[in-house]
Amino acid sequence: MDPTFPITLTVNGTEMVREVPVRQTLADFLRQTLGLTATHVGCEHGVCGACTVRIDGRIARACLTFAIQCDGAAIETLEGMAESGKIADLQQAFHRRNALQCGFCTSGMLVTAAQLLEENPRPSREEIREIISGNYCRCTGYHAIVDAVEETAEARAKSEPEGAR
């Protein structure tokens, strides 16, 4: 039997206490224990980016962190971001620009792009490519994803006057 430990953490704003097996990754904890399956699991060794979530506000690989290391942390997954409505425009832009085909990479892409747009509201195409360099997409060829992120940035800049953000 694996040893288990109790952890206290916040997931998408809800504080909880859970008993976790030490070797359970954050990705498996989210998917299997909490049923939050937007966080995908591809390579399980840090290369593909499908499992990207935010830990204490910063994007991270949920497959490269054991749940137990997240004791006291605040985790945000795509479910939380989507339900809050704050990335609805980004989601729609992905749809409009055909920035997804099979959708496997999409949650990781959205979580990653959302952080970029918060920290750098008008990224260049180079900067968009830089940040999604850690996320593999086997379908789209990336171009449409860059388009969707760029379009969202432009639309946000137009809808909010300079300095309002």
Next chain:
Amino acid sequence: MKASAFDYARVESLEEVFALFAEYGDEARIIAGGQTLVPAMAMRVAAPALLIDISRLEALQGIARNGDRLRIGAFTRYVELQHSPLVAEAAPLLHRAIPLIAHEAIRSRGTFGGSLANADPASEMPACALALEAVMVIANAEGERRVAAADFFQGLYQTALEPGDVLVAVEIPVAQDGMQGVIEELVRRQGDYAMVGLAATGKAANGMLSGPRFVFFGVGDRPVLATKAAEALADGPISPEHIAEAQAALAQDFTPLGDIHCSPATKAHLARVLLGRVVSRLLEHR
């Protein structure tokens, strides 16, 4: 791709680490950011019986300047290094190197000390540590000792760290006026490990470079200081001929080891290309 079973301890003092090492011996492994260790465990290349989580160990945290030394705690995440104004000013080479490591989502977790302890020969941080003449502060149950970067990196994933040792901090001489730091690497894709990389420091004035240190990575089993190349640039203002001589002198400094991506000859060529670029950048202060 799941890790084998292990036990876990989150420590708050170095004494706790030493006690756990005394109990578990080399079955215990420190986990810092986990960005190298967790993939190794998932692939079962590593199967420690106990993970010692040092993320709450205060002695390993923080960035501070004490006179002419910058002290960086081993458990400083890349993202903290990148956003530290102190690092940007006192060790511009490190500030410039961070964006070349992996990807944003890995830099948010990976640590400076973890990269140094891991000593991957294609990694940026070990090369920067050698270029900056960093000193590693290491502790174990017997006490503390200091090891210069030149003695710390001993081979492929081999360092001066002995079983039971903890890398506590890294001390770096603060960059004096005009001391530049430049890093360049050649990669197939953004975020990959370098095929060949070069971390360099030096002071440029009147077309001359004083005290340049060129450290290549991805060319051997550890970062390599190219002293012959530096000597070739020593006297007089640097001309294209000087640069060509320095590039030729690289052959005396090292013979690259090939890998699955590049033959030794290709790596030697890429090293010459990088040297040319880095010398120009140092001279032009960019």
